[in-house]
Amino acid sequence: MPCELCNADNEQILYENQHLRIILVEDSNYPGFCRVIWKQHIKEMTDLSPEDRQHLFDWVLRTEQALRTVLNPDKINLATLGNAVPHLHWHVIARFTDDAHFPSPIWAAPRRKAPRAAPEGLAQNLSRLLNAS
Amino acid sequence: MPCELCNADNEQILYENQHLRIILVEDSNYPGFCRVIWKQHIKEMTDLSPEDRQHLFDWVLRTEQALRTVLNPDKINLATLGNAVPHLHWHVIARFTDDAHFPSPIWAAPRRKAPRAAPEGLAQNLSRLLNAS
Numbered sequence: 001m002p003c004e005l006c007n008a009d010n011e012q013i014l015y016e017n018q019h020l021r022i023i024l025v026e027d028s029n030y031p032g033f034c035r036v037i038w039k040q041h042i043k044e045m046t047d048l049s050p051e052d053r054q055h056l057f058d059w060v061l062r063t064e065q066a067l068r069t070v071l072n073p074d075k076i077n078l079a080t081l082g083n084a085v086p087h088l089h090w091h092v093i094a095r096f097t098d099d100a101h102f103p104s105p106i107w108a109a110p111r112r113k114a115p116r117a118a119p120e121g122l123a124q125n126l127s128r129l130l131n132a133s
Numbered sequence: 134m135p136c137e138l139c140n141a142d143n144e145q146i147l148y149e150n151q152h153l154r155i156i157l158v159e160d161s162n163y164p165g166f167c168r169v170i171w172k173q174h175i176k177e178m179t180d181l182s183p184e185d186r187q188h189l190f191d192w193v194l195r196t197e198q199a200l201r202t203v204l205n206p207d208k209i210n211l212a213t214l215g216n217a218v219p220h221l222h223w224h225v226i227a228r229f230t231d232d233a234h235f236p237s238p239i240w241a242a243p244r245r246k247a248p249r250a251a252p253e254g255l256a257q258n259l260s261r262l263l264n265a266s
Contacts, residue, residue, distance in 0.1 A: 046201065077216070078214075079238075109242065
């Protein structure tokens with residue numbers, strides 16, 4: 001089965017370099033949901049060289065910082081799971097106490113209906129911060 | 134409300150230094166479930182200094198490596214959420230294709246009953262690897 005992260009299209013890319021890309025995930029409950037995707041088809045963080053581990057995690061934290069600056073969330077959630085798609089990627093999610101799952105993880109059963117509109121210019125602001133960081 | 138990670142007891146500590154401790158979580162579905170807990174009551178990764186971020190994440194990956202060496206899991210899951218307990222800690226979880234939730238995250242609805250016995254000497258072997266790493 002072809003890997004959906006090796007063959008992605010229709011992604012809203014906020015930042016990209018030779019090793020990785022950072023996208024804004026389309027999720028009506030979570031406008032501040034980004035994904036940092038390593039370009040090479042690698043499974044685990046410890047499959048990367050020490051330099052590449054640091055490079056990837058540094059961009060995960062730059063994404064966290066950009067989300068904090070733009071959205072001032074109540075919490076940031078970071079996760080790399082990859083059980084369904086074993087191609088290294090990180091979820092970076094801005095959480096709010098009134099969001100659909102809080103305080104549960106977004107993968108648990110929802111606690112309330114809480115669609116959330118993205119603030120105007122969200123993608124542009126995140127992209128500007130990431131490209132300037 | 135007192136923080137349960139500042140006031141923890143009954144933890145099975147595998148490794149400890151001045152900044153953090155690594156524990157084996159008691160979970161009958163996930164014997165290979167570790168938690169890396171920053172000792173200071175800090176909320177987000179980006180609240181740490183660059184040196185401390187690197188120190189903490191380095192130990193998260195040493196934990197990943199120890200779990201891979203001892204258990205040879207099908208996947209590693211890493212996450213720092215902290216919505217319920219906003220004291221910086223990482224979940225490092227050895228996943229198997231026949232575990233209770235696979236390929237879902239462990240926070241989703243379980244897919245099957247799959248209690249899993251810990252291999253003999255698990256805690257000792259993880260602790261030995263972490264202390265030698």
